[in-house]
Amino acid sequence: MASTQLLVPLFLLSSLIMLSGAYSATFTFTNKCSYQVWPGILSNAGTPQLPTTGFALQPGESNTIPVPTSWSGRLWGRTLCTQDANTGKFTCLTGDCGSSTIQCSGNGAAPPATLAEFTLNGADGLDFYDVSLVDGYNLPMLIEPQGGTGGNCTMTGCGASLNNACPSELKVMDSENGESVACKSACDAFGDPQYCCSGAYANPNTCKASSYSEFFKNACPRAYSYAYDDGTSTFTCAGANYAITFCPSPSSTSLKSANGQYPEAVEVSAGTHRTSPYLIGGAITILAANWRLWQLFF
Ligand SMILES: *[C@@H]1O[C@H](CO)[C@@H](O)[C@H](O)[C@H]1NC(C)=O
DSSP states (O other): OOOHHHHHHHHHHHHHHHHHHHOOEEEEEEEOSSSOBEEEEEEOTTSOOOSOSBOOBOTTOEEEEEEOTTOEEEEEEEEEEEEOTTTOOEEEEESOOSSSSSSOTTOOOOSSOOEEEEETTOGGGOEEEEEEOTTOBSSOEEEEEESOBSTTOOOEEEOSOOTTTSOGGGEEEOTTTOOEEEEOOHHHHHOOHHHHTOGGGOSTTTOOOOHHHHHHHHHOTTSBOSTTOGGGTOEEEBSOEEEEEESOOGGGGGOSOSTTOOOTTOOOOOOOOOOOHHHHHHHHHHHHHHHHHHHHHO
């Protein structure tokens, strides 16, 4: 017969085991654009998959997705998508993942596309995240950590609308109406190793900012503008959920830019710290399991 001395460590052990698996983060996607956006999600190799790899978001709509611990991968927004009436093929003018369906199913974004990159529970248990314009730009996107601590746990992204301001040699046009729908990276546009940080330029000493990368950096100082832009572009946080917002601020659409500065005062939904429903669920599971354990012995 088990003694109470045995039950106490058993209680603690079971609590620990269940608590470690109980917390996972969430990504809340919100579309504040005036147009429909189809988020795409690509999980890195060897990382647990998310429950979806692509879905539609109407203007004003939000969708929250649970994210397993230690997930890593990238997220982006597809725009100007249509489904062919005859073939049923789903394609997007920007950010297309080539899957022919709304789900991206393991395919990444065709550049140019604004990318949000995450590594959860990485070095020192920190989440690493950034918004990257290294593969070009297609729409404004912001990452906002909620309820996290430590590191440099702040909002990042690119709130500016750059499709019209984009240098003409980098512009991607909608052939139907002549509107600029995306902005290529110089690497994508010219294939020059100097812009791509490849070949002799594949290290931070030789690959430097260019006038093209500076166009992106001036508009969006917190976003990656070329491959070795790490110092000002990588952010860290622990225990946070993340809000991912397309077109964060309506005023950013008219960001012909007060001297090219990032709009620091972007509109942010009141960021009160919330208790994760997963944490509450985990706590209830632990209580229930321990109750059963006690009943077993008394
Ligand atoms: C954030 O902190 C990390 C180290 O945890 C550092 O490498 C990075 O440069 C910092 N980012 C910014 C934008 O200061």
